[in-house]
Amino acid sequence: MDILYKIFIEPFVFMGEAPDLLLQTLWEGLVSGVLYALIALGFVLIFKASGVFNFAQGIMVVFSALILVGLYEKGVPAFLALLLAVGAMLLLAMAVERVVLRPLVNQPDIILFMATFGLTYFLIGFGELIFGGSPKEMITDALYLPQGTTEVDLLGGMVRFQHLDIAAAVIASIMIGVLAVFFSKTRIGRALRAVADSHKAALSVGISLNQIWVIVWFAAGIVALVAGIMWGARSGVSFALQIIALKALPVLILGGFTSIPGAIIGGLIIGVGEKLGEFYWGPLVGGGIETWLAYVIALLFLLYRPQGLFGEKIIERI
Amino acid sequence: MSFRKLSLGLAVATLVGGAALPAFAQDSVYVPLFTYRTGPFAGSGIYIADGMHDYLQMLNERDGGIGGVKLALEECETGYDTKKGVECYESVKGKNPVVVNPWSTGITLPLIPRASVDKIPILSMAYGLSASARGDIFPWIFNPPATYWDGMSMIVKYIGEKEGGLEKLKGKTIGFLHLDAAFGKEPIPLLNELAKTYGFEVKLYPVAAQDMQNQSSQWLSVRRDRPDYMIMWGWGSMNGAAVKEAVRSGYPMDKFYSVWWPSEDDARAGGAGAKGFKMLNWHSVGADLPALKDIQKHVVDKGLSKAPKDSVGTLLYNRGVYNSLLIAEAIATAQKLTGKKVVTGEDVRRGMENIKLDPARLKELGLEGFTGGMELTCSDHNSHSPAFMQEWDGTKWVKISEPIQPMTEQVRAQLDAAAKDYAEKNPGWPKRTEACDKAS
Numbered sequence: 001m002d003i004l005y006k007i008f009i010e011p012f013v014f015m016g017e018a019p020d021l022l023l024q025t026l027w028e029g030l031v032s033g034v035l036y037a038l039i040a041l042g043f044v045l046i047f048k049a050s051g052v053f054n055f056a057q058g059i060m061v062v063f064s065a066l067i068l069v070g071l072y073e074k075g076v077p078a079f080l081a082l083l084l085a086v087g088a089m090l091l092l093a094m095a096v097e098r099v100v101l102r103p104l105v106n107q108p109d110i111i112l113f114m115a116t117f118g119l120t121y122f123l124i125g126f127g128e129l130i131f132g133g134s135p136k137e138m139i140t141d142a143l144y145l146p147q148g149t150t151e152v153d154l155l156g157g158m159v160r161f162q163h164l165d166i167a168a169a170v171i172a173s174i175m176i177g178v179l180a181v182f183f184s185k186t187r188i189g190r191a192l193r194a195v196a197d198s199h200k201a202a203l204s205v206g207i208s209l210n211q212i213w214v215i216v217w218f219a220a221g222i223v224a225l226v227a228g229i230m231w232g233a234r235s236g237v238s239f240a241l242q243i244i245a246l247k248a249l250p251v252l253i254l255g256g257f258t259s260i261p262g263a264i265i266g267g268l269i270i271g272v273g274e275k276l277g278e279f280y281w282g283p284l285v286g287g288g289i290e291t292w293l294a295y296v297i298a299l300l301f302l303l304y305r306p307q308g309l310f311g312e313k314i315i316e317r318i
Numbered sequence: 319m320s321f322r323k324l325s326l327g328l329a330v331a332t333l334v335g336g337a338a339l340p341a342f343a344q345d346s347v348y349v350p351l352f353t354y355r356t357g358p359f360a361g362s363g364i365y366i367a368d369g370m371h372d373y374l375q376m377l378n379e380r381d382g383g384i385g386g387v388k389l390a391l392e393e394c395e396t397g398y399d400t401k402k403g404v405e406c407y408e409s410v411k412g413k414n415p416v417v418v419n420p421w422s423t424g425i426t427l428p429l430i431p432r433a434s435v436d437k438i439p440i441l442s443m444a445y446g447l448s449a450s451a452r453g454d455i456f457p458w459i460f461n462p463p464a465t466y467w468d469g470m471s472m473i474v475k476y477i478g479e480k481e482g483g484l485e486k487l488k489g490k491t492i493g494f495l496h497l498d499a500a501f502g503k504e505p506i507p508l509l510n511e512l513a514k515t516y517g518f519e520v521k522l523y524p525v526a527a528q529d530m531q532n533q534s535s536q537w538l539s540v541r542r543d544r545p546d547y548m549i550m551w552g553w554g555s556m557n558g559a560a561v562k563e564a565v566r567s568g569y570p571m572d573k574f575y576s577v578w579w580p581s582e583d584d585a586r587a588g589g590a591g592a593k594g595f596k597m598l599n600w601h602s603v604g605a606d607l608p609a610l611k612d613i614q615k616h617v618v619d620k621g622l623s624k625a626p627k628d629s630v631g632t633l634l635y636n637r638g639v640y641n642s643l644l645i646a647e648a649i650a651t652a653q654k655l656t657g658k659k660v661v662t663g664e665d666v667r668r669g670m671e672n673i674k675l676d677p678a679r680l681k682e683l684g685l686e687g688f689t690g691g692m693e694l695t696c697s698d699h700n701s702h703s704p705a706f707m708q709e710w711d712g713t714k715w716v717k718i719s720e721p722i723q724p725m726t727e728q729v730r731a732q733l734d735a736a737a738k739d740y741a742e743k744n745p746g747w748p749k750r751t752e753a754c755d756k757a758s
Contacts, residue, residue: 125356133356246528287536288524288525290535291529
């Protein structure tokens with residue numbers, strides 16, 4: 001009975017007793033969730049356009065952030081370095097299209113997936129060769145990202161809002177909004193959807209597959225850069241950051257691999273869910289549950305919606 | 319070129335290349351260095367690797383090696399990955415290494431049973447299995463100058479003294495933020511034992527390797543539990559992220575302690591708010607000593623080092639130097655004991671058991687005041703040496719305590735029990751047959 005009390009009653013009693021901590025946990029979860037959503041968005045964009053699960057998205061986050069910080073350390077002004085990092089992501093998109101995707105057109109998806117594995121390890125090695133393996137500090141001040149904390153007396157306690165977290169949430173939200181509009185309302189967006197449905201049909205109506213792939217990989221590169229700046233500002237830029245990209249997997253399982261709103265809602269559910277789980281139920285098993293809890297949450301959703309929250313329901317006639 | 323010709327060419331190249339390699343075994347002493355310059359732990363690993371390499375390289379350049387014999391140095395990249403570390407071990411063991419430094423508790427553990435079979439001493443400097451300090455049970459394993467259990471006892475002792483006595487810890491809560499891996503879990507048994515003895519409560523905050531840079535949950539829990547003190551057992555990017563999160567969450571930094579692994583970069587990551595963060599250490603920081611100047615002159619200035627000039631003398635660089643100081647002393651002692659110039663792993667094991675670093679010897683080595691004295695013996699492979707507490711002042715580490723002796727009574731009892739337990743749980747664990755030198 002005691003264990004049942006600890007699982008089903010005690011956490012909720014504690015939530016009621018310390019609502020400030022509940023609010024703080026929800027806030028931390030939302031911020032993490034928005035950042036997870038941003039990483040997941042990179043996966044979704046590429047999956048929509050080419051049906052490829054881009055394993056390299058995580059290292060693209062690190063690589064883009066390292067280019068930015070590395071250039072700044074070489075004396076390039078911050079905003080020029082930012083521009084050059086964007087340019088580098090465009091070059092990467094073009095190179096990937098030319099060297100990896102184009103030669104593999106019409107190959108099974110698993111081959112393309114394996115190619116992104118190769119790309120990942122190439123970028124890790126190339127990145128370490130150029131920038132070294134040491135962690136670097138994000139150039140938060142030079143990019144005018146806000147610092148400091150606002151402490152608000154709320155619900156009988158104190159809730160701390162990091163200015164950087166607020167900025168991250170706002171920037172990520174704007175970014176997600178712009179991308180959602182771009183890909184749903186513009187001609188390129190419609191072309192992207194056509195490519196996602198069928199490469200052959202898209203080609204037959206004159207859509208350039210190569211051009212779409214470059215655009216989509218470039219967009220995923222920009223998303224990676226923003227995610228790299230925000231995560232880097234929170235906890236430093238190092239190759240360990242690429243592991244955080246794995247957090248996008250449960251987000252994708254939950255939200256669906258092809259849905260931009262799915263990535264956003266999925267990110268928020270996973271972010272908030274894992275923080276609440278770790279904070280209120282983690283101590284029951286000695287902590288450290290958030291790494292697998294995210295997958296449990298995603299799998300629970302899959303029991304009811306196998307295609308994910310917003311994924312396309314695929315009906316194949318036999 | 320046909321495939322056949324290409325294959326033939328490759329085979330010839332391999333044979334020619336292979337023939338050039340065994341120079342290691344003939345007229346030099348082969349010292350492999352397990353390092354990690356890549357991966358999530360490279361932030362710590364690079365400094366250590368540079369320090370280890372540069373000290374030994376300096377001996378080669380300045381003195382022609384040790385006792386007139388050159389050291390053949392070779393790095394093997396482990397990425398702090400246990401599997402890769404064991405592969406490194408397998409790849410070097412046929413080249414007659416005189417010692418192996420795994421630089422990871424996770425890698426050390428699977429090497430422990432192999433060492434006595436392969437006759438290769440393992441130096442796990444202030445990491446690895448604490449119980450391996452018992453030379454009578456683990457004749458091939460060395461973990462000086464202090465075990466993780468010693469380190470934990472020193473931190474608890476220091477905190478107790480701050481409170482006005484260890485008995486004042488009763489009713490307090492100590493949070494333990496640790497990497498959720500063999501290394502981070504190693505001191506937990508001792509911490510729990512100390513908690514029982516002194517009546518404080520322990521709260522564990524494990525950090526999975528994939529969440530090293532995503533610690534907001536752990537620090538939310540710290541805010542919930544309000545531990546009176548926090549102790550950290552972190553490595554790689556976990557340390558810097560933890561300092562940042564501690565500052566962000568408003569945890570009082572003067573109550574945040576760490577074992578001896580954070581670097582200057584890690585403390586700096588917390589910005590001005592990191593002031594007051596404390597950690598254990600047992601050697602000096604800085605490059606003013608003659609031996610370190612010689613590294614600069616004979617290695618760094620000549621372009622023989624991978625280290626940038628300004629990293630010589632940093633905390634973890636000097637830690638790597640300390641590690642190589644032990645290797646060099648073990649080799650030199652082995653040469654004295656055996657009368658041989660080109661010593662083997664078995665000789666160096668004896669050398670390790672007879673290392674005696676006292677102020678006079680340190681002065682002779684150009685490292686006066688670098689560290690306290692340390693002596694290993696046949697039965698004590700650790701020395702359980704004291705460490706001091708240092709504090710981050712916003713720009714650099716400042717020594718703030720006299721040497722803190724480990725709580726030997728508590729540690730010893732635990733250590734003996736753990737060593738016995740290890741031998742019992744590994745059927746056929748060999749009884750020590752290696753003779754002890756008179757000197758030890």
